[in-house]
Amino acid sequence: MSFPDDTPSYEWSPPSWLVPWCESRVLHHDSRALVVDKPSGLPVHGGNPELVGDVVTRLGAWLESQGEDAYLAVHQRLDLGTSGALFLLRDADLNKRVAEEMEAHRSERSYVAVVSGALGALEKRGWQVFDDRLLTRKAHGQLRVEVSPRGKPARTRCRVLERAGDRALLELRPETGRTHQLRVQLASRGMPILGDTLYGGQAAPRLLLHCQRFGLETLDLRVEAPLPGVFAESLSAPPIEPTSRQEAARRSLTPRSSLPAGVDLERSLDDALCLRWPLREASEALRLVHEQGDGLPGVSIDAYRRWAVLSVYTEAALDAAPSIADQLISRGFQGVYLKQRVRADLRREDQLALAPREVFRGEPAPETLEVREGSMRFLVDLDDGLSTGLFVDQRDNRARVLGSSRGLRVLNLFSYTCSFSVAAAVGGARETVSVDLSARYLAWGERNLALNAVAGEAQKLLRANAGDYLRRARKRGERFDLIILDPPSFGSHGKKSFSIQRDYKLLASDALALLTRGGRLLAVTNHRKTSAQRFMRWLEEAARDARREVASLRESPTPHDCPAWLGAALGSPTKAFWLTLR
Numbered sequence: 001m002s003f004p005d006d007t008p009s010y011e012w013s014p015p016s017w018l019v020p021w022c023e024s025r026v027l028h029h030d031s032r033a034l035v036v037d038k039p040s041g042l043p044v045h046g047g048n049p050e051l052v053g054d055v056v057t058r059l060g061a062w063l064e065s066q067g068e069d070a071y072l073a074v075h076q077r078l079d080l081g082t083s084g085a086l087f088l089l090r091d092a093d094l095n096k097r098v099a100e101e102m103e104a105h106r107s108e109r110s111y112v113a114v115v116s117g118a119l120g121a122l123e124k125r126g127w128q129v130f131d132d133r134l135l136t137r138k139a140h141g142q143l144r145v146e147v148s149p150r151g152k153p154a155r156t157r158c159r160v161l162e163r164a165g166d167r168a169l170l171e172l173r174p175e176t177g178r179t180h181q182l183r184v185q186l187a188s189r190g191m192p193i194l195g196d197t198l199y200g201g202q203a204a205p206r207l208l209l210h211c212q213r214f215g216l217e218t219l220d221l222r223v224e225a226p227l228p229g230v231f232a233e234s235l236s237a238p239p240i241e242p243t244s245r246q247e248a249a250r251r252s253l254t255p256r257s258s259l260p261a262g263v264d265l266e267r268s269l270d271d272a273l274c275l276r277w278p279l280r281e282a283s284e285a286l287r288l289v290h291e292q293g294d295g296l297p298g299v300s301i302d303a304y305r306r307w308a309v310l311s312v313y314t315e316a317a318l319d320a321a322p323s324i325a326d327q328l329i330s331r332g333f334q335g336v337y338l339k340q341r342v343r344a345d346l347r348r349e350d351q352l353a354l355a356p357r358e359v360f361r362g363e364p365a366p367e368t369l370e371v372r373e374g375s376m377r378f379l380v381d382l383d384d385g386l387s388t389g390l391f392v393d394q395r396d397n398r399a400r401v402l403g404s405s406r407g408l409r410v411l412n413l414f415s416y417t418c419s420f421s422v423a424a425a426v427g428g429a430r431e432t433v434s435v436d437l438s439a440r441y442l443a444w445g446e447r448n449l450a451l452n453a454v455a456g457e458a459q460k461l462l463r464a465n466a467g468d469y470l471r472r473a474r475k476r477g478e479r480f481d482l483i484i485l486d487p488p489s490f491g492s493h494g495k496k497s498f499s500i501q502r503d504y505k506l507l508a509s510d511a512l513a514l515l516t517r518g519g520r521l522l523a524v525t526n527h528r529k530t531s532a533q534r535f536m537r538w539l540e541e542a543a544r545d546a547r548r549e550v551a552s553l554r555e556s557p558t559p560h561d562c563p564a565w566l567g568a569a570l571g572s573p574t575k576a577f578w579l580t581l582r
Helices: 055-065 092-103 181-188 229-234 265-275 315-330 392-403 419-426 439-451 466-476 500-513 532-545
Strands: 026-029 033-038 083-089 108-116 128-139 142-147 152-164 167-174 209-216 221-224 285-290 299-304 307-312 335-340 369-373 376-380 409-413 431-436 459-463 480-485 490-493 496-499 515-525 550-555 575-581
Touching: 026 221, 033 055, 033 209, 033 221, 055 083, 083 092, 083 221, 092 209, 108 181, 108 229, 128 181, 142 181, 152 181, 167 181, 167 229, 265 285, 265 315, 285 392, 299 315, 307 315, 315 335, 376 419, 376 439, 392 419, 392 515, 392 575, 409 419, 409 466, 409 500, 419 431, 419 439, 431 439, 431 466, 439 459, 466 500, 480 500, 496 500, 500 515, 500 532, 515 532, 532 550, 532 575
Parallel strands: 083 209, 307 335, 409 431, 409 480, 431 459, 480 515
Antiparallel strands: 026 033, 033 083, 108 167, 108 209, 128 142, 128 152, 152 167, 209 221, 285 299, 299 307, 369 376, 490 496, 515 575, 550 575
């Protein structure tokens, strides 16, 4: 990548494709009421106050964008993971009448759920009634409901719609409205809802509970929310994802098949873009689609200003790439780049075949593209092989480094283009040391430091092997207050090679030996075959090997634009932990 002496300034405005609500999810809209098809994963109200991503806030913003009054009264609630018909009242004069009807349980509510387990409790035909008493408890900040004689009455009618092995699709009509009522009543009978890990449900991409119908006599209102395809798909065994893509990487890009059954490409993209709406002012670099975290297995999409980078990990995703790219262009992106991410030793792969320099759809991005992230700026290159110069899934950790580096000496190993060093320097670190084997990427990092007006003698850039540097620094008795350890899953230099599974623990141990008392290590890996639990054990063992006492070891929260992979055996690709020494 070549850099001009001066990067031109530009005006930034929030992108048009980030919207507070998808109009396709509006089921009923008039002056009295609004009924929407709530996606799984959005809170009705509340949630993270910094993101303000709850349904009520989003719908208020959407109504205002239509020139309408944003008033909404909540008379029905759906759990975070539950999808489907959600009723909100727009006429304040009707609040009393609607509240009385809802409290008397005269509204029509029909849910659909996929359950597994002891299905012998289900009658094969007709309706059966579940009568229980439910007691709500709160322990360690978590709400949990249980069947108890001291609880409040809970009544639900249930019938079987379809059965497949040890799974069943049920229709549920609650006649009372207790917290977690349907989930607890089913779990207590040995057939928890798939995805309901709180009450013992099997792993699934999401909580498989959906409010399909809602009716209210007062308003002569009847609406139905279509059943997501994942419900039918989950009745059978989940498909096995291909583990090898070498052959697929060499195939042409002519569409031949679709994404897995049950995936609605247009709806999934709409939902993913809507989910990111709270981040519209935060950064010009966002993860728009996070594979199965957004219901699109094998598909990852990163946005850099008005260009998108589409990464595909499976044959089905590769086949769907042209359709996905066309959808992005239709939503206002200027260009889309394609990266095929083969799970293999990339030394044996043709980098240009996997990540062509030519734009896949639309117009090419400028050779030097500057993106803003909070108070920082970074240079990216979208046709620079499989990487772009900035890993968007580490945005939150960069913000944490920026906010906690004042006066610290910071070591950034495998520094790449030095984004963490920029964050530390902007945050007031007294010194940063960036270590990487690539002179080209270190030069890129120096330009990033200059772009943020923090370049100088206090920011040292060293071309070296990270392991060799750690051993030499240990012999010199060097000390750091904060160390960032974010290596690639595999790397090589001459006759030396690096493997996460073989070498991470030793690297972490050597890094911990350099930390001051009370110092911190930010440990990151994107290795897909390493679970968060296993990664945490490596760090604990590394601390013991280094004879350092750990004060705390905490997993970094999942960024808002990298939603968790519910149901994935090893969790999401990115794992990050903050380790603090005593």
